[in-house]
Amino acid sequence: SQTIHQWPATLVQPVGSPLSLECTVEGTSNPNLYWYRQAAGRGLQLLFYSVGIGQISSEVPQNLSASRPQDRQFILSSKKLLLSDSGFYLCAWSQPNYGYTFGSGTRLTVV
């Protein structure tokens, strides 16, 4: 069966520090992968999506970047975190005729 893993579950980082969040999918090949952010009390904002290795589309300009070094691995990064980067980050992959399956999320607090 297909599963999606996301880590870490929680993270507290100082302003100006780097960030790396990882997401991996098992049980499928060539999935479409997504990074969303959910700010406190707000809805979901699509940050990046990828339809294949090395193929990244950015939805909004920001302090973050994404990479897909392997077929089932999707990484969200930042060189220098800002306070406004705090939020709940969700990785997802999509299946035809089904829709999204989400990871369990990473709660990032920038202090």
Next chain:
Amino acid sequence: GDSVTQMEGPVTLSEEAFLTINCTYTATGYPSLFWYVQYPGEGLQLLLKATKADDKGSNKGFEATYRKETTSFHLEKGSVQVSDSAVYFCALSKNFNKFYFGSGTKLNVKP
């Protein structure tokens, strides 16, 4: 562009009350419509979906009917339980790839 509008929360109900969470959408073409649920501290889970007009999605006692004439996909449940307390997101997608989410509606069910 494509978008989803949900009623603002929080919605507070007593156990066994009837639930309606309104969702309307704007989209060209024929999107598929979804409801996702997010329990505290977790990622999103697919609750139900409908892929064409007049389809009814249902799961765990929740139902929603795809109404093209009113561009709506309201979520209903006849008798809510405390365990239904969560945030509910309405979403649309035209190709099961990029999804557009509403801002979410928090439901609190009191015993």
